[in-house]
Amino acid sequence: xxxxRKDSGAPTxxxxxxxxxxxxxxxxxxCGCESTGTVLDKPVGRRGALSMLFGGSAAATQAVAAQASVxxxxxxxxxxxxxxxxxxxxxxxxxxxxxxxxxxxxxxNLTRIKTGRHVSMRGTPAQEGVLYGYAFNISKCEGYRQCVxxxxxxxxxxxxxxxxxxxxxxxxxxEMDLEExxxxxxxxxxxxxxxxxxxxxxxxxxxxxxxVCPVGATWQEPDGITVVDYDWCIGCRYCQAxxxxxARRFNWSEPVVPADQINPNQHYLGNRMRQKxxxxxxxxxxxxxxxxxxxxxxxxxxxxxxxxxNLLDPDSEIRYxxxxxxxxxxxxxxxxxxxxxxxxx
Amino acid sequence: MGRRHRQQIWLAWALCLTSWVACGQxxxxxxxxxxxxxxxxxxxxLVGVEASPVVGIAGDFDVQQRQHxxxxxxxxxxxxxxxxxTSLSEANPRWAxxxxxxxxxxxxxxxxxxxxxxxxxxxxxxxxTVDVNQVYQLCSxxxxxxxxxxxxxxxxxxxxxxxxxxxxxxxxxCHDPHAPAFGPEIPVAGPRIPRTARRH
Numbered sequence: 341x342x343x344x345r346k347d348s349g350a351p352t353x354x355x356x357x358x359x360x361x362x363x364x365x366x367x368x369x370x371c372g373c374e375s376t377g378t379v380l381d382k383p384v385g386r387r388g389a390l391s392m393l394f395g396g397s398a399a400a401t402q403a404v405a406a407q408a409s410v411x412x413x414x415x416x417x418x419x420x421x422x423x424x425x426x427x428x429x430x431x432x433x434x435x436x437x438x439x440x441x442x443x444x445x446x447x448x449n450l451t452r453i454k455t456g457r458h459v460s461m462r463g464t465p466a467q468e469g470v471l472y473g474y475a476f477n478i479s480k481c482e483g484y485r486q487c488v489x490x491x492x493x494x495x496x497x498x499x500x501x502x503x504x505x506x507x508x509x510x511x512x513x514x515e516m517d518l519e520e521x522x523x524x525x526x527x528x529x530x531x532x533x534x535x536x537x538x539x540x541x542x543x544x545x546x547x548x549x550x551x552v553c554p555v556g557a558t559w560q561e562p563d564g565i566t567v568v569d570y571d572w573c574i575g576c577r578y579c580q581a582x583x584x585x586x587a588r589r590f591n592w593s594e595p596v597v598p599a600d601q602i603n604p605n606q607h608y609l610g611n612r613m614r615q616k617x618x619x620x621x622x623x624x625x626x627x628x629x630x631x632x633x634x635x636x637x638x639x640x641x642x643x644x645x646x647x648x649x650n651l652l653d654p655d656s657e658i659r660y661x662x663x664x665x666x667x668x669x670x671x672x673x674x675x676x677x678x679x680x681x682x683x684x685x
Numbered sequence: 686m687g688r689r690h691r692q693q694i695w696l697a698w699a700l701c702l703t704s705w706v707a708c709g710q711x712x713x714x715x716x717x718x719x720x721x722x723x724x725x726x727x728x729x730x731l732v733g734v735e736a737s738p739v740v741g742i743a744g745d746f747d748v749q750q751r752q753h754x755x756x757x758x759x760x761x762x763x764x765x766x767x768x769x770x771t772s773l774s775e776a777n778p779r780w781a782x783x784x785x786x787x788x789x790x791x792x793x794x795x796x797x798x799x800x801x802x803x804x805x806x807x808x809x810x811x812x813x814t815v816d817v818n819q820v821y822q823l824c825s826x827x828x829x830x831x832x833x834x835x836x837x838x839x840x841x842x843x844x845x846x847x848x849x850x851x852x853x854x855x856x857x858x859c860h861d862p863h864a865p866a867f868g869p870e871i872p873v874a875g876p877r878i879p880r881t882a883r884r885h
Binding site for chain 2: 475477482483484485486488489501502503504507508523524525526527528529530629632633634641642643644647648649650653656657658660661664665683685
């Protein structure tokens with residue numbers, strides 16, 4: 341899509357699309373077939389006309405409004421305008437604070453129109469001096485999957501496809517190859533002679549997924565969380581191919597969450613409502629962790645198998661684990677430097 | 686000296702004074718990460734649980750209290766006199782405490798933990814009395830490895846969040862003291878993975 345000139349002095353009234361002097365009917369004006377036309381009786385060149393059509397969002401929305409049918413419901417008209425403006429926004433990383441606030445505002449309104457729910461969405465940035473780390477105690481995990489349930493509820497995961505960021509493997513005692521594990525167990529746990537180990541996005545310090553994105557829709561934030569701008573993602577799934585841990589999830593269909601189960605505490609880079617055709621993954625509950633709370637999985641675990649904290653705080657629990665317990669990571673030889681460690685009692 | 690010169694000197698002093706005052710009123714430096722709230726009282730109010738600083742174990746953190754969570758506390762309401770606790774089935778045909786399935790410790794008696802002279806309190810192996818709020822002192826006598834991990838953060842659960850003053854759960858917040866092991870459960874449903882040639 342490229343850059344969009346946000347405010348180039350576009351007129352606040354709707355431009356008439358038929359520029360004088362440009363009489364090839366099909367192209368809607370400003371196509372450059374004439375070197376100049378006029379808009380609102382002001383002479384404007386080809387570039388200026390294009391800019392007015394697509395650049396000034398006020399002008400653009402007016403143009404759309406002019407085309408909307410008068411018999412549309414108010415909500416439907418609002419939705420069209422909001423979706424139009426959303427379509428032309430830029431990458432979240434390049435937005436000014438005002439643009440971020442505007443897009444969040446539009447998304448909150450769109451969620452209200454589509455689902456009837458009033459949600460509160462934040463764009464809380466990374467806090468300085470914070471780098472999130474996670475530890476998983478394989479002696480304590482009993483395979484209850486209460487972390488999975490909490491994650492689904494917290495992150496508004498698609499119920500239709502039973503999408504789950506967290507994957508719990510049931511492994512035979514002594515087995516260390518996760519490909520031999522069973523993720524689809526459904527019997528009383530813990531099963532005799534087995535142990536349980538869970539994976540999710542490890543927020544690698546040297547992530548392969550962010551390197552392969554062709555459009556820059558996924559990146560790692562300063563506090564160590566790898567995030568996705570769902571509106572910038574084109575759904576090519578290169579990141580899913582690059583991830584050695586199968587942490588990434590793709591929306592093959594429009595995700596469905598019953599309106600009464602939507603978690604209204606949302607973050608733009610986290611658990612807001614996604615759409616068909618975009619990638620998503622565990623974000624260490626960015627909507628919670630940036631407000632000082634534990635991720636839903638860590639809070640839900642009844643056996644205390646999950647430890648979360650700030651790696652840069654020497655007094656944190658995660659630092660105690662790294663200093664005092666035997667820790668290991670998965671696929672250490674790949675050099676991804678995951679910020680997710682496993683340990684035993 | 687000229688008037689202009691005097692004015693310049695006045696201005697310079699005024700600027701110095703203003704900036705000195707402004708810097709002084711700059712407010713506190715942001716708290717270092719991990720210590721959003723360092724006052725224990727305020728932190729406890731924030732977390733919403735009754736907790737008190739740990740005693741008898743090295744560390745600087747708060748532990749959730751137990752007294753208000755035990756339904757029939759204070760025990761002295763019924764157990765006014767010193768009393769020898771015997772097996773539940775023999776000595777207590779009534780319904781009180783009938784829900785207790787006492788299998789822990791395997792080699793011990795009720796007297797291992799309970800103080801027969803004051804049933805509201807617990808006793809350590811050397812006879813010292815501890816309050817139920819400090820039950821961790823009792824458990825850590827035998828389970829010293831777990832206690833060390835619990836104090837450090839590798840065992841147990843934290844309340845309130847990952848930053849600020851550390852408030853953690855007491856031992857018996859998770860473990861039934863009479864049957865502490867976690868039991869078997871039916872797990873939450875797993876993922877629905879579409880069938881392909883390869884199992885994921």
